[in-house]
Amino acid sequence: MSDNGVVLGLEGRVGLSAHEDARALVRLIQCSQCSRPLRTPVTLPCGHSVCRDCLPQPHQRENISYPDTPDRQTGVRCPVRLCEQEHPVGEVNVDVTLAKIMELVCTMVDKARTNAELCPTLVTELLAKDDLLSEKESETEKMDEGRSNTFYGGRLLSTFTMAELGELDFRADVRYESLSDNEDQYRQLDLELLEEIRETTQKELDCQICYNAMLDPVTTSCGHTFCRRCLTRVLDHSSYCPACRRSLPIPPSLSQQQSNERIKSLLNNLCPETIAARAEAVALEESSGIGELNVSLFVCTLSFPQMPTFLHIFEPRYRLMIRRAAESNRQFGMLMYNRSRTSQGDLGVTDYCMYGTMLHIQHLQMLPDGRSIIETRGLHRFKVLETGMRDGYIVGRIERVEDVSLAEEERLEAEEIRVHTQPPDSPMEPESNESSNGNGRSNNNRPDVDSLTTRQLLERAMDFIVEMRGNSAPWLHQRILDAYGEPPTDPANFPYWFASVLPIADEQKYLLLTTTSVRQRLKIVVGWIRRLEDQRW
Amino acid sequence: MALPKRIIKETERLMAEPVPGITAVPHEENLRYFDVTVDGPSQSPYEGGTFKLELFLPDDYPMTPPKVRFLTKIYHPNIDRLGRICLDVLKSNWSPALQIRTILLSIQALLGAPNPDDPLANDVAQRWKEDQNAAIQTAREWTAQYAKV
Numbered sequence: 001m002s003d004n005g006v007v008l009g010l011e012g013r014v015g016l017s018a019h020e021d022a023r024a025l026v027r028l029i030q031c032s033q034c035s036r037p038l039r040t041p042v043t044l045p046c047g048h049s050v051c052r053d054c055l056p057q058p059h060q061r062e063n064i065s066y067p068d069t070p071d072r073q074t075g076v077r078c079p080v081r082l083c084e085q086e087h088p089v090g091e092v093n094v095d096v097t098l099a100k101i102m103e104l105v106c107t108m109v110d111k112a113r114t115n116a117e118l119c120p121t122l123v124t125e126l127l128a129k130d131d132l133l134s135e136k137e138s139e140t141e142k143m144d145e146g147r148s149n150t151f152y153g154g155r156l157l158s159t160f161t162m163a164e165l166g167e168l169d170f171r172a173d174v175r176y177e178s179l180s181d182n183e184d185q186y187r188q189l190d191l192e193l194l195e196e197i198r199e200t201t202q203k204e205l206d207c208q209i210c211y212n213a214m215l216d217p218v219t220t221s222c223g224h225t226f227c228r229r230c231l232t233r234v235l236d237h238s239s240y241c242p243a244c245r246r247s248l249p250i251p252p253s254l255s256q257q258q259s260n261e262r263i264k265s266l267l268n269n270l271c272p273e274t275i276a277a278r279a280e281a282v283a284l285e286e287s288s289g290i291g292e293l294n295v296s297l298f299v300c301t302l303s304f305p306q307m308p309t310f311l312h313i314f315e316p317r318y319r320l321m322i323r324r325a326a327e328s329n330r331q332f333g334m335l336m337y338n339r340s341r342t343s344q345g346d347l348g349v350t351d352y353c354m355y356g357t358m359l360h361i362q363h364l365q366m367l368p369d370g371r372s373i374i375e376t377r378g379l380h381r382f383k384v385l386e387t388g389m390r391d392g393y394i395v396g397r398i399e400r401v402e403d404v405s406l407a408e409e410e411r412l413e414a415e416e417i418r419v420h421t422q423p424p425d426s427p428m429e430p431e432s433n434e435s436s437n438g439n440g441r442s443n444n445n446r447p448d449v450d451s452l453t454t455r456q457l458l459e460r461a462m463d464f465i466v467e468m469r470g471n472s473a474p475w476l477h478q479r480i481l482d483a484y485g486e487p488p489t490d491p492a493n494f495p496y497w498f499a500s501v502l503p504i505a506d507e508q509k510y511l512l513l514t515t516t517s518v519r520q521r522l523k524i525v526v527g528w529i530r531r532l533e534d535q536r537w
Numbered sequence: 538m539a540l541p542k543r544i545i546k547e548t549e550r551l552m553a554e555p556v557p558g559i560t561a562v563p564h565e566e567n568l569r570y571f572d573v574t575v576d577g578p579s580q581s582p583y584e585g586g587t588f589k590l591e592l593f594l595p596d597d598y599p600m601t602p603p604k605v606r607f608l609t610k611i612y613h614p615n616i617d618r619l620g621r622i623c624l625d626v627l628k629s630n631w632s633p634a635l636q637i638r639t640i641l642l643s644i645q646a647l648l649g650a651p652n653p654d655d656p657l658a659n660d661v662a663q664r665w666k667e668d669q670n671a672a673i674q675t676a677r678e679w680t681a682q683y684a685k686v
Contacts, residue, residue, distance in 0.1 A: 208633075208634045209543070209599060209633045209634065210541070210542065210543050211542055211543040211546040211547070212542055212543075230633075233600055234600065234633055236600070237600050237601070238632075240632070242632045242633045242634040243632075243634050245630075245632060
């Protein structure tokens with residue numbers, strides 16, 4: 001846990017103590033950029049927090065066409081030395097929890113100032129050598145004395161005041177000299193102030209979902225912080241922020257979401273026992289579920305997220321499976337047959353393909369003889385990790401398959417577009433073997449799919465649908481549209497709809513289940529379109 | 538299954554800082570089941586009445602909303618004969634950051650602001666729109682008849 005190369009506080013069961021660790025405590029709330037106590041703090045997607053005013057001016061981002069929302073068209077370069085990535089402006093918002101904590105801390109500090117006159121302290125800044133490599137050495141005596149000043153109050157208050165005046169570098173250490181004889185009084189003031197801060201901020205450090213002190217806090221793009229576990233569970237149910245209902249464009253497992261380092265440090269140092277106890281309890285709870293084959297798997301057909309799948313259940317083992325699903329969470333996993341007998345990764349050659357789609361039973365019609373007709377809708381994709389049998393059907397342990405984060409999606413697009421648009425004077429026609437889909441009679445003036453923006457890929461596919469409808473293609477018959485709906489305008493889901501209606505082999509459509517970006521899926525779709533067009537004359 | 542910390546804390550806070558005009562007491566044998574009373578808001582046709590409700594916290598609370606139902610008969614366009622309530626925060630607009638307290642306040646607010654354009658009890662809603670004064674009069678009579686302790 002570090003910020004600009006400086007470790008923030010401790011981790012473990014012992015927190016920082018008010019008097020001895022006053023310097024480290026103040027650092028917990030000091031901005032790594034301006035070195036003052038955080039003012040209107042923002043927590044960045046990389047998990048670091050800085051004052052809003054310490055961010056550079058936003059700039060226009062390049063080569064990004066998806067998702068292309070106004071708040072992602074501009075970005076800021078991260079000022080934190082360990083990151084330096086470009087963050088979209090839409091993901092840079094005031095950290096509501098941290099802002100509230102700073103407000104409370106400032107109030108407590110002001111209150112403490114009223115009875116601090118009797119305790120003057122001389123504080124001297126000790127500057128570390130300004131490079132990260134000599135960090136170890138700087139701990140010894142190789143420190144230069146920096147600014148020095150006399151403040152009133154214990155160590156905690158005087159260090160805070162020094163930071164507030166901008167006289168204490170974020171990375172610097174300090175030396176204290178009490179200018180009054182009463183050492184105990186200094187210690188007492190420190191203890192009282194820290195205790196008051198601890199008490200008043202405790203409520204803010206509780207997760208609004210589980211009402212416990214936050215465990216592994218993550219902050220949404222709208223600036224609200226929850227336990228990682230709690231937010232993951234929320235995202236199973238809805239894609240909106242529980243606090244402000246803004247939509248959360250993040251992959252639901254949160255695996256790519258960075259923890260909020262500041263809030264994590266505050267928790268680890270203000271209430272270490274609570275956090276350690278909670279982490280243990282959660283670890284115990286989670287370990288009991290590991291290795292469980294807890295998902296029913298139906299090997300039958302190819303299904304896609306968001307799309308309906310209609311099934312006639314007649315085999316006794318699947319009747320049982322569906323009945324069990326209907327009585328619990330109404331979900332089961334759908335896998336396609338592995339007709340070509342290809343090896344499925346670590347699973348070896350199996351009867352099924354390893355990527356599938358979780359289905360939710362929307363309607364269940366029980367027939368008098370025990371058969372049933374069910375209408376399901378795809379929830380999300382998954383990958384089978386391990387399987388076993390239960391009463392004749394397959395059960396397994398699965399892992400969710402998700403797209404990369406929007407930031408990564410944008411980076412992929414920008415990178416591909418950049419590569420394909422330079423050198424600027426290269427011939428317009430791509431080499432015929434470069435386009436993997438261009439077999440047969442390829443159109444020579446057709447650009448490589450990699451050079452099309454994500455937006456263009458979607459438009460190409462949409463145009464194709466319009467054209468095919470104009471030609472009254474049988475696979476776009478009204479009956480089919482009644483079942484699958486109109487083409488979704490969300491580029492993330494469009495390929496699933498397209499694959500559901502397009503008359504091509506399932507083995508090709510299956511590729512969509514393995515993708516991890518919207519762009520990758522749309523490129524596959526445009527590849528199919530080109531092949532279909534090549535077959536026509 | 539042990540009761541989640543969240544439910545324990547919510548219950549404690551409801552006891553320690555009750556909301557004026559609202560009570561919620563958990564059953565001893567089932568701490569997820571609450572007996573609730575809500576006083577009709579002043580300046581509404583429900584003024585002076587105390588309405589009984591039942592509230593149940595499902596297994597996956599707070600991921601899913603509490604289930605709430607009126608036990609006292611009430612004449613209201615958004616509450617049907619079975620006591621079911623048509624309120625967005627109890628359905629699609631539920632958020633895990635809401636709580637028993639805020640839900641009961643929303644229900645109390647619904648009594649003060651009936652919405653006949655989004656009805657659950659169609660007959661009541663229609664009467665509300667056609668002859669509001671008569672509907673309000675009926676609501677008052679029902680309050681006097683069923684909701685007086």
